[in-house]
Amino acid sequence: MLFANYKRADVCFERGEGVWLYDTTGQRYLDFLGGIAVSSLGHAHPALVKAIQEQAGKLLHVSNLYRIPEQEAAGWTLAQLCRMDRVFFCNSGAEANECLLKMARRYAAQKGLPADVVVFENSFHGRTLATTSATGNPKYQEGYQPLLPGFRFAPYNDLPAALAALEHGCAVLLEPIQGEGGVVPADPAFLWELQSACRAAGKLLLLDEVQTGVGRTGEWLAAHHYGLEPDAVAVAKGLGGGVPVGAALAREKLASLITPGSHGTTFGGNPLAMAAVLAVLENVDLERVRVVGAYLKERLECIPGVREVRGHGLLLGVELEVPAGPVADACLSAGLLVNAVRPNTLRLAPPLILTRQEVDHGMKIIKDCLCPQTTSAAVANAPSCN
Numbered sequence: 001m002l003f004a005n006y007k008r009a010d011v012c013f014e015r016g017e018g019v020w021l022y023d024t025t026g027q028r029y030l031d032f033l034g035g036i037a038v039s040s041l042g043h044a045h046p047a048l049v050k051a052i053q054e055q056a057g058k059l060l061h062v063s064n065l066y067r068i069p070e071q072e073a074a075g076w077t078l079a080q081l082c083r084m085d086r087v088f089f090c091n092s093g094a095e096a097n098e099c100l101l102k103m104a105r106r107y108a109a110q111k112g113l114p115a116d117v118v119v120f121e122n123s124f125h126g127r128t129l130a131t132t133s134a135t136g137n138p139k140y141q142e143g144y145q146p147l148l149p150g151f152r153f154a155p156y157n158d159l160p161a162a163l164a165a166l167e168h169g170c171a172v173l174l175e176p177i178q179g180e181g182g183v184v185p186a187d188p189a190f191l192w193e194l195q196s197a198c199r200a201a202g203k204l205l206l207l208d209e210v211q212t213g214v215g216r217t218g219e220w221l222a223a224h225h226y227g228l229e230p231d232a233v234a235v236a237k238g239l240g241g242g243v244p245v246g247a248a249l250a251r252e253k254l255a256s257l258i259t260p261g262s263h264g265t266t267f268g269g270n271p272l273a274m275a276a277v278l279a280v281l282e283n284v285d286l287e288r289v290r291v292v293g294a295y296l297k298e299r300l301e302c303i304p305g306v307r308e309v310r311g312h313g314l315l316l317g318v319e320l321e322v323p324a325g326p327v328a329d330a331c332l333s334a335g336l337l338v339n340a341v342r343p344n345t346l347r348l349a350p351p352l353i354l355t356r357q358e359v360d361h362g363m364k365i366i367k368d369c370l371c372p373q374t375t376s377a378a379v380a381n382a383p384s385c386n
């Protein structure tokens with residue numbers, strides 16, 4: 001009855017509490033994937049549950065034909081935390097990126113710049129036709145031709161190639177850490193040089209922080225780690241803690257190009273989603289993300305068979321010496337959720353409420369699942385830390 005577009009594991013979760021999930025057979029699992037960086041407050045967080053319940057009892061939806069105080073409050077708070085001027089609420093990451101791309105088109109037209117947007121190999125920007133066209137991975141584009149024109153690809157972290165492409169464009173759109181691409185951080189110098197080139201030429205730095213935003217990396221935006229001041233940013237995944245919501249954030253010069261009637265979305269910013277956003281923004285603790293994230297990274301680095309750990313805060317890519325798929329499967333059977341984001345890379349994006357004890361529990365499972373699949377030489381060479 002359903003489209004066969006997902007490869008699903010044969011497990012059904014019934015309820016959750018904090019970082020734990022319980023399936024229909026009563027088996028419990030430690031959730032180190034967080035619904036792919038979505039469940040920022042974990043499962044059944046009392047403040048999020050209360051906010052949604054109370055809002056549902058008052059009003060779910062009214063339409064953007066009217067003022068929505070909850071949207072004004074959430075927009076104000078989100079803009080403050082992300083140091084941006086204005087917010088457009090939508091329903092997904094792809095839709096947030098669409099808004100960035102539409103603003104870039106209007107900006108190019110206004111300034112007489114070429115309309116192309118520079119995007120990067122190994123990127124992921126979503127599943128709509130425009131964001132699929134902007135995604136630097138042929139796997140996601142197969143069979144969807146003709147793709148939308150107006151994108152120029154450059155290799156990630158290749159500054160000369162990016163600058164050459166930018167000559168023929170009005171903007172760059174990139175993930176400061178490529179998530180689906182295997183948790184690959186940009187070189188800081190690459191980002192700084194791109195930003196100065198954009199500034200100098202009056203072009204736009206657009207960031208896709210759908211996966212990295214809203215505290216995931218230990219800052220409200222990953223851009224803040226690098227001291228970047230983007231012209232616009234897309235966020236979504238963790239923003240509603242599991243309630244579907246995305247947002248495009250922009251500086252005034254770009255936001256002002258979206259005039260009444262020129263863009264919109266029916267569900268965007270409805271009171272229910274806004275109650276969730278406000279609860280998330282009030283309860284994410286950046287310091288905790290930094291401290292527990294550093295601890296998680298340190299623990300992973302001492303596991304035999306782990307070659308490298310990339311990422312910031314609680315978005316980590318764990319490069320293994322063995323294929324990651326079988327390890328992820330073994331972890332699931334042993335009661336730990338992670339996913340294989342690349343052939344040899346596990347992705348960890350646990351709820352931001354994670355504790356050290358939960359890290360220890362998860363590490364034991366990863367170790368047990370990895371050891372049988374790792375050669376004895378790798379075990380012997382691994383640093384021993386307990």
Ligand SMILES: *Cc1c(COP(=O)(O)O)cnc(C)c1O
Pocket residue numbers: 091092093094095097124125126127175179180208209210211236237
């Ligand atoms: C998940 C993701 C998207 C797409 O978000 P959807 O909510 O699935 O549309 C876009 N960009 C990045 C970086 C993502 O991780």
